[in-house]
Amino acid sequence: TGLPLPAQDPPIPLGPIVGGIAGGVIIALLAVGGWMWWGSRMRAAKAKGAKARRAQDLAAVRTGHSKTESTDTLNTLHSKSYSQSSHLSEKSEKSETSST
Numbered sequence: 001t002g003l004p005l006p007a008q009d010p011p012i013p014l015g016p017i018v019g020g021i022a023g024g025v026i027i028a029l030l031a032v033g034g035w036m037w038w039g040s041r042m043r044a045a046k047a048k049g050a051k052a053r054r055a056q057d058l059a060a061v062r063t064g065h066s067k068t069e070s071t072d073t074l075n076t077l078h079s080k081s082y083s084q085s086s087h088l089s090e091k092s093e094k095s096e097t098s099s100t
Helices: 014-063 071-099
Strands: none
Touching: none
């Protein structure tokens, strides 16, 4: 009987296997490195924010202003008090001139 003999199996392609493993390792290392870099940036930003909050708290204590008051609010309050004091001084000047 003339059954053909099975042909030899082709050899296992080692190049693509090694390349795939090496590429996977590189991608994993890049992912872990990026994750660590991102985490360090987040910690640095958090520390910077904490430093700014401490400075803001210190400034609030020194100036007597609440740390939630904005510059615009403080300017508005200052301008109102200035206009009220100038208005009062005008009244006192008028009363002094009218009494003399």
